Amino acid sequence: MQIIKSIQSRIYVIRGERVMLDFDLASLYEVETKVLNQAVKRNILRFPEDFMFQLTKEEWNNLRFQFETSNETTQSSQIVMMNRSQFVTGSQKHRDNLPYAFTEQGVAMLSGVLRSERAINMNIAIMRAFVDVRKILLKQSNINEQILEIKERLGEHDVQLNELYDAMDNMLDEKIAQLKWKDRERIGFKMKE
Template identity: 35%
Template structure:
């Protein structure tokens, strides 16, 4: 778990250094996420296109020209990801860094709530019935 914490702290540090505010959300632009997960921006865009239902507007959105200018970003299509969007994207990617980070986040979540995961799943099941 110590290595997991170290890697997660490195990811958290990266996010804290690169996060920006737009539309009332704390976001990372797709170029920073590409660096974080060691993938191409094109791979991010393909993932969004293949899985649109996984990325509602409060997870990821396309920046308009004014927003790109305000954030000092250049490019045609620049997507902004909120924290839930960053996590969802990481679960869809195949890079070693993304997979390792997702596994560590899941382990950290489960470790922080011993015995609660099954309770939560049971409650969700009951709500859906």
Template identity: 35%
Template sequence: MAKQKIDITVIPQEVLISKIYFLRNQKIMIDRDLAQLYGVKPIRLREQVKRNITKFPTHFMFQLTEQEVEMMVSQKAIPSKGHLGGTLPYAFTEHGVLMLANVLKSEQAVQVSIRIIELFVKLREMLVSHTELKLEIEKIKKKIDNHDKNIEIVFRYFDEFIENPKPRKQIGYKIPKRK
């Protein structure tokens, strides 16, 4: 199979996002998907990584375990283990994706990596704004709970007032009684 040249300007953002997975509490991309996007064979990508292994610490790249692959298959993140080419794939974090482009040294890899990094940044921004919204909603819920308690107190006072009316003094002029 020859190198696939992909025009990165026509790769929809949704396609790139669909290749970003959440594993081990971080966003990752699998080597096979990256190889496809970079226009190289997965085995060539892995070879370059192995030649430059010192550039890929564990927070840049790690190899998936059998259990993680099984989980991804069961959650339909990947169609089957065969989709991975028979070996346990490498997972690349945001930093690993950027380093991979430097190792591959192709213009396509650089351009695709830039798009992917931009998506990682967008996802992070969305997560932050989502967290901020969640905090605002929690504040509103607390206010509503407090309002509910205050309304309950007011109704209790109304109930007490209705059940135990105090005798009222008569208002107005007192007319003396005639004898």
């Protein structure tokens, strides 16, 4: 389970897609980034643009900035993020080329390109991590729908309560008016008894 959490922390949303970067995949597969990218280039027909794309300079700079400024709440997360930040800004900062991003389908396609036992086992774990992320997002979506429904109900209840308060105010105003009428000072002739 720890490996899946580690993988989930390496899944980013870029261009509206959940992706993993080439250097993260290379470290998980225990190969050099250059070796991973060479294997991909030898099999480039397996990786259309919706499976893999290269980051723009702006995307890469934004991502590096996020790594550097990320503040996690738990100490263990801070250590992981500091290590990732050092990794990204250290060894990856001076790359000659921009990193490649692999979508879930691209990662699945990597299993056919990298055939070591480590790569196969890691690919299975990565696929599980993507599935877990999808489940979390579906649950979050369901929770958001429920919250919206509750807000709508509360809005309806507010309207109904306001109508009730207005009706009660009107009734109280009528009672006060009746009491004032009964207790008013009488005018006219007073007869002695």
